[in-house]
Amino acid sequence: MANRRGRGRRAAPRRESDTNLRRAFASSGAGAVRRRVVSGRGVLDLALVVVLSVIAIAGFGAAFDDAGFLLAGVGGLIVGVGAAVLGTRLGLGALATVILAIAGYFVLGTAFAVPEEGVDAVIPTLSSIASLAIGAVFGWADLLTLRAPVELPDYVTAVPYAAAWLVGLIGALLVVRWMEHRRRTVWTHALLLAGPLSLYALSVLFGTEQPVLAAVRGVGFTAIALGWIAWHRFHSAGADIALRRGMLRRNLASATVLVVAASVLGLGGGMLLTPSADDRFVLRDEIVPPSEQLDFPSPLAGFRKYTKDLTDTVLFSVRGLEPGQRIRLATMDSYDGVLWNVAGVHEARDGSGSFTMVGTTFPEPQLLTPGAEARLEVTVAEYGDVWIPGVGYPSQVSLDGDDSRAREHGLRYNAATGSAVLIDGLAEGDAYRLTAQTQLVPATEQLLEVPTANVELPPVSTIPDIVVAKAGEFAGGATTPIEQLRAIEQTMATTGFLSHGAASDSAPSRAGHGADRMVELFERSQMVGDEEQYASAFALMARSLGYPARVVMGFAPEVAEGAVSVDVVGDDVTAWAEVAFEDVGWLPFMPTPEQTDVPQDEVPQPQSEPQPQVRQPPRSENETKDLLTPVDIDDSDTDDEDPFGGIPGWVIVGGLSIVAVLIIVLVPMLIVTALKSRRLRRRRGAAAADASIAGAWEELLDRYSELGFDVPTRVTRTMAAASLEQQVGEHATGRVLGIAALADDAVFSGREVPDAERESVWNEAHGAVELARRAVSRGRRILSRYRLSSVRRWAGTVVDRARVDARDRGHGNRAHWGRPDGGVDNGDRLDGRSTPDAG
């Protein structure tokens, strides 16, 4: 301690010009602490924290899609370090400094971390502040569980911001408040490395299997840290100058050797011994991401809607679609005996219903052999569903329009199926651009040796026995998966017939793809159905053979060579099946036949179904009479009896509910409006001009009261006017008082009042009311339309009376002295308002 004081004293005369490093070191003592000035050595420490932290933050790059994370991280460092230094310079306590840092976190965080949500990207909004708070708490989980690169939600950027802020704040507080007063040892300096080191570890754990400049960053971080510790070790040795020079040379030499060796070994080792991506430990590999269970109805169930109701309706138009390319809408891999549907995450991790939040850049599927890249521009017409029409596996989707950024928050994607949905749904006028990878489809010969992929799929249930039997029958003697599947596909396509069940089709074809429909497909003498049934049947057959199959619904418009744009209509709807092959991808199979002419004689006749015999009821004596009784047979269509013309019940209930609510809300409003109108007419049309003018004043008071002004009761017109003018403001000065004087003159002067004066006063009153209306907010103006002033003024009177009563009660103990009858209140007897119209 004595030594430190001594150094402090020796350094004191020179501290004013303390600019170089040596002087800065010398100035670190008690005197510097009192002045709350960060020494030069402290500045160097802060610089080290910042540099190492920036190197660490760069590691987050693998998880983000752009450089926004870096800005956020650097910003967090600036805010954290800045708050600590500023708090120290201002002489704030630790708690006040932390509060300052928290304030800085939120005030400056918008610009650094969530500029999309700020005004002009800088000024905080409630939304941006909320994002900074939410991001600091929940952003970590999102960063781990969303597929990298993470683009949305915006608040994820708050993770590097908050981490860097915390590291910067703690590191800077250590430097300016703790290390400045203590003897520096290697360990105290090593402690300073803890923050950046933690940040580095965090960036690795929260990154992906693809590191960002791992060797360069690691070696750089280590070299700077070692060099810095070596430097401080020399300075904290406490030797005199002569001894230091000798040590300096030795230490510099050894430190240099150490750093160079570390660099060479690190870089070389990093390049030669870099662990493979699969061996890299990142947290996201250990965590099962919680996917959203999107409860959308099976699009395949609405297949016939397109073929019947929307046959020629243009659903959307597509630019960039190549001939032969099919548009995918939704992929279904779960079958429950009734429907093919998207499966929830509880059924399979990569199930078709497992959607995750994504930005506009979609993650790549794990099982894909890329074919051609497709770039589409889609403009939605009559299509209105959540499924985003696309081709192959989209890698990027960007919505057009002013609110695209907000709507992109609703994008969800299932990388396994390539299905993208927009939670809000698409609507007419929407447009988007889509970039996608299509699946390369190898020739059958190339797949002879390729087994089907081991993909975890949700189970299918209730596969009819006939489907299983037909699968074996159609597969014939084929042995390899591809041959079996192609055989089934071929058999169905050549022996079946296509019919959408429309009136123009040659044979009836029931909609649906439940187990009964599947049985019907195969039990009839001829297979009749459309894509819905054939794709469903094929997928079930494939699954029965143990192959991973799924059903895809989409559109197959005819694209002419050289056509720029194609309109997709409902009749273009189609469905097909896909089966996953190992290391190849999901390959499509088209089992739907093109033959539509079903042989008429092959149409099965309805079979008679004899009913079991039942015992006849006993004969009744009235039977004859009853039989003679004329019976009115109602042949009319039952639909005609429906008074609502077939409107669904929920619509009627909903409509009636809305009407009831409207009645409840609107009727009182209408009543109030009618009462006011009647009040106005009665006042203005009073027989005597003086009464009409007095009515004008009453109307003015009521309107002011309805506008929310406090209209005093039981006072004269002049007193009320003075009170109102004071409330309205300067621009009403004299106006209301003038009307009060006019009314007094007309009422109390006893003279005959001309009709012209009546109109004049009414106009004045309206003018004064308009003044008051301008003085209040729009909300109060609207509210005033539905307020009844008499209620307000009655309430005011009650309050006044209560005040008088309360005051009387204050004297109540003496009441019996003042009044022989013991009465305590005179208000009611004296309340003889002579107003003929109380409004």
Added chain:
Amino acid sequence: MAVTQEQADWFADAFGKLVDNVDQAILGKRHVIELVVTALLSSGHVLLEDFPGTGKTVLAKALAHTIDGSNSRIQFTPDLLPSDVTGVTVYDQAQGRFEFHKGPIFASIVLADEINRASPKTQSALLEVMEESVVTIDGVGHPVGSPFMVIATQNPVEQAGTYSLPEAQLDRFLIKTSLGYPDHDTAVTLLLDSSNRARADKISPIIAAESITAMAALASDVHVDGSVAGYLNQIVHGTREADDVVLGVSMRGALALARATKTWAIAHGRTYVTPDDVRALAAPVLAHRMIIDPEADFAGVKADAVIERILLGIEPPAYRAA
């Protein structure tokens, strides 16, 4: 005869000048001066009650000097006799008959200074003359003339050596008010002019006594609508029904208020009385006519507060009387 607007304007102008003139002597008390001048023009009398040294006498003298007429001053003391006020009949040996020698009460403006220092007997000597403007001595009535106004001053009853005025005597005063201490600016102005020991004496008369009579006559013609009269009566009635009040305002008090409101209205340039006039004068005209219950009085209840409470409970008329 209805008062015309021109007459009302003239009255208001004259009233304003009278107030301005008196205001030269007693600074910063314009409202009190207006009340006193109102009493003068309503043929009423004024009782100024305040602590010693607040300017009561100065106000009374200034008002007396404003009018070009006779004025006198009676300094009431405990040994003052009624005849010292009204006058005495003495035997004139030369004429061989009794002759009445008029007392100081025979003047247009009579300043009855510290009236509550005289005995009740002497105070009562003023009853007849204040009500009827006639002094009856030995069965002979002696009119005091017109205008006639008594401005009495008194110290608060709690002061030593005072006799409280009897109720009947108080009822004779149209208005009872007090001056109170001047505010800071007025006090500083007065202090800077402290060498001026007789401020009231420098007031010059600006109006003839006959004009006062004419103005009082004009004021009595001011229109009072039935609804306003009803309002006034409700207030007076309220004083009789109010808690803490032993004795309410008499009909004389109600009439006094009606007279005063007419003068107050025309003094403000109006030819008619409004409820505002009634409210403005209710306390100065009615408060001293009420007798507060002793217990309530002891508890601090003031007559002014009772009047205010009554006013809060009555809705002023908004329409002309049917």
